[in-house]
Amino acid sequence: MVTIKDVAAHAGVAFKTVSRVVNNDPTVKPVNRNKVLASIAALDYRPNRAAQMTRRKKSGVIGFIADELLRVPYTFDLIRGAQDLAWKNNKELMVLNVNVDKYSIEGAINHLLGHRAEGIIYAAMYHREVELPQQLTPIPTVLANCFDASGRFASIVPDEKEAAREITAKMLNKGYRRIAFLNLNENIIAGQQRKAGAEQAFAEHKGKDCELHIESVIIDDGANERSVTRLRAAELIQSFKPDAILCGQDPMAVEVYFVVQSLGLKVGEDIGIGSFDDWDIIPTLLKPELTTMALPHYDMGQWAINYLLNERTDLVSQTAKFNLINRDSF
Amino acid sequence: MVTIKDVAAHAGVAFKTVSRVVNNDPTVKPVNRNKVLASIAALDYRPNRAAQMTRRKKSGVIGFIADELLRVPYTFDLIRGAQDLAWKNNKELMVLNVNVDKYSIEGAINHLLGHRAEGIIYAAMYHREVELPQQLTPIPTVLANCFDASGRFASIVPDEKEAAREITAKMLNKGYRRIAFLNLNENIIAGQQRKAGAEQAFAEHKGKDCELHIESVIIDDGANERSVTRLRAAELIQSFKPDAILCGQDPMAVEVYFVVQSLGLKVGEDIGIGSFDDWDIIPTLLKPELTTMALPHYDMGQWAINYLLNERTDLVSQTAKFNLINRDSF
DNA sequence: CTGAAAGCGCTTACAG
DNA sequence: CTGAAAGCGCTTACAG
Known part of the structure; x- marks a missing residue:
């Protein structure tokens, strides 16, 4: 590999001058700087990062x-x-x-x-x-x-809390009155705080006849987790009769879309759906496309x-x- | 930072001996090796990688x-x-x-x-x-x-070709006879070769009354691509009447699942579905779970x-x- | 088995 | 503005 000394020899200067050029030291005379630059280009020289780090005592x-x-x-x-x-x-x-x-x-x-x-x-x-x-x-x-x-x-x-408050408030402001929040497992922080955020939005909202139902549909039976999203979404649509469903994460929204369609309903018309995460291509793969809170x-x-x-x-x-x-x- | 010399001083040996221990040189007397090891632990010494690289003239x-x-x-x-x-x-x-x-x-x-x-x-x-x-x-x-x-x-x-041949052959062997392959854009290599693979599987299959329909459902209109998967899946199910649909990638399978359900049919019973990629959580999010060719x-x-x-x-x-x-x- | 010297490719600190 | 010397923290090559 070509070193600083090769460049110096090629340019006819001390290798310290090459070092100065490489490190943009302004004190190098333009004539010399240009000679060095030309030699660097000619030899395709690149400073050895490991050597720089060693001497500088900074790893970067x-x-x-x-x-x-x-x-x-x-x-x-x-x-x-x-x-x-x-x-x-x-x-x-x-x-x-x-x-x-x-x-x-x-x-x-x-x-x-x-x-x-x-x-x-x-x-x-x-x-x-x-x-x-x-x-x-x-x-x-x-x-x-x-x-x-x-x-x-x-x-x-x-x-998490503010995100849930924001999207829930947005639903309420759009006129949705009965919101079912199919939450993540409430053992995890996102589950806990989003619940609090949705509740806050309802507390702050002046409208009457509003009802919020929150339940966790990610069940944690020991080692692994399973989703009861499809089951509970179907049941809730019959019993609680939400006009909007908020999903704990976008993959759950996919499940809910299937349930909604299977019941002969239309997302965005008969029932609103919102979610969290902005998970890969899922939100735009769904039709209508999914409104969601993107993780920062x-x-x-x-x-x-x-x-x-x-x-x-x-x-x-x-x-x-x-x-x-x-x-x-x- | 603690250096090889600090360790040497602490252990009462030459710093070269420390270097030997660090590099597992077997010629170090056990007594000295242990002294050095103890000092390394005591001082929490770790060889400086940049210095090693510089001297070895190998970057790793x-x-x-x-x-x-x-x-x-x-x-x-x-x-x-x-x-x-x-x-x-x-x-x-x-x-x-x-x-x-x-x-x-x-x-x-x-x-x-x-x-x-x-x-x-x-x-x-x-x-x-x-x-x-x-x-x-x-x-x-x-x-x-x-x-x-x-x-x-x-x-x-x-x-790509072998993958398409394999999954198509598997469909044929399971008794599916009319396969619609909703392919990727055929400008790209995967689209071209998978088409060839599906055709090969049909050519090799002895069964009669088999029919293969291949069409690209990812349309490339200039700058961006759009999917006509839903539209064409619905039309083909009416016209071509496939008993199985092969999808160019898992996200397309999501779209097809929605279409199949909307027509009152059941995936895996009324119509088989296969795909490519094993894209993140999509295959297990779908019910029934999606059989797919995972990219290697x-x-x-x-x-x-x-x-x-x-x-x-x-x-x-x-x-x-x-x-x-x-x-x-x- | 161990150590003192030389050197990797640079930068730092200093002299001129 | 430029250069010769010293040094970063190691390993190499050699001597004993």
Whole structure:
């Protein structure tokens, strides 16, 4: 590989001058700068990043530990948000997938420590509490889509409650009066907080004759989860007679669309449907297209890396707002 | 940060001895090895990767250029397959997303060149031909899910034709006689080859009264594509009267399920449905669950990195077999 | 089995 | 404005 010395010899200057040109040192005389630039181009020279890092004693590496991420498609936006900004700031985002079967968090941290990572983003697949090894402490760390029990780290999580309040309020404002909210499992944070948000919207709404029915249709029988969405949607349409159904996540909306159609009803006409997540192509695959609250993963990824780039150390608990994606289902 | 010299001082040996222990040199006397190991643990020492790379003149980096990848969820398996093996072989997989708007291929290659990448995997979002800049040539490169026009690179792509032949043959063997294949756009390779595969299955099948109808339901009107799947599925069920429908990809199957239900028919009873891709959660979200040919992305990722790890240079054009995921839709 | 020297490709700190 | 020296944290090559 061509080195700084090869370029220097080719250009007829000291190799230190080449270094100056490479690092945009303005003190280089234009004549020399041009000679060097020409030689760099001629030899196709590129500074060796590893050597730069060694000498500078700065790695330029930011670690991204993705805990069980990427089993859900849109979570990749967390990485994308971080990566875009890392790139702009000349940092290397080193992404490590971690999961119970294969790679331990400890392994990932060791790896990043070996690379002298300047910061770490730890991201979870779904909004939850995490417990991180003590080992992390030497490196500035920020959590995305999760928060820690011990309060050692800054974190950003989606504002579940506000999202549910917003979409429920929107339904009420459109004139829907009887809303059935087929919620996620209420053991998880999204389930709990969205319930509270929907209730708040009803409490704030002045209209009368409004009724809210909330129930969890993701059943957690020990090891795995199963959905009773189809069953309960069908039953509720007969009994509770909702004019709108709010679904805990877009895949549930698919199930509800099938039920609605099977009962001879039309989404968006006989019954409104709303949802959460903006899950991959699902919302636009459905007809009418699904109005849903998009998770702010991209924003959270950006916020997290900005926190590190700005060398913040305050222990904020930040929330990120969902984006209402207005389509045609209610 | 603690360095090799700190460890040496703490252990009372030359720093070269620490280096030997770190690199598992068997010639170190057990007494000294243990002293060093104890000091490493006490000081929480970890070799500086950048310094190692600099001195060894090996980066240990393999680049993964993801062209517009990750807009389709399962394509992440390409990365996962490569990453798992990279990890095992102590290589760093440096993943770079490339897309028209933001990051150029040239930018990605420059980046990798600066890191002295030892090899590059170039992966496309969907099976297609690509044209790569001349710049790539100095580094061993292999293509995944795509192939190049010039024949400069080894590549691995999914065996589309065999996949279509297999699932069509399976339908025929189960007794289905009139199969409507709602194909992808036939401008793309998957569309072309799957058509050929379905036709081959019919040609090979001995049964009589069999009929195959193939048509593309993804219309390409200039800039964007639109699906006429619902429309054509409904019309064909009336006119061609298929007893089975094969869909070009799982999202199309969702559309067909809606059509089938709207006509008062039952998937798996009145009409069989098969598909391609194994797209995220779609196949199990449908009821009955969808039988589909899973794209071999994970395998292709593994094959590609193995090609590089084994320092192969032969210009193979490898194909990877889809996996038939047997569920209940036909 | 161990260590002192040289060197990887750069940047830092200093001299001129 | 430019260069020669020293040094980053390691490994290589060699001597003992």
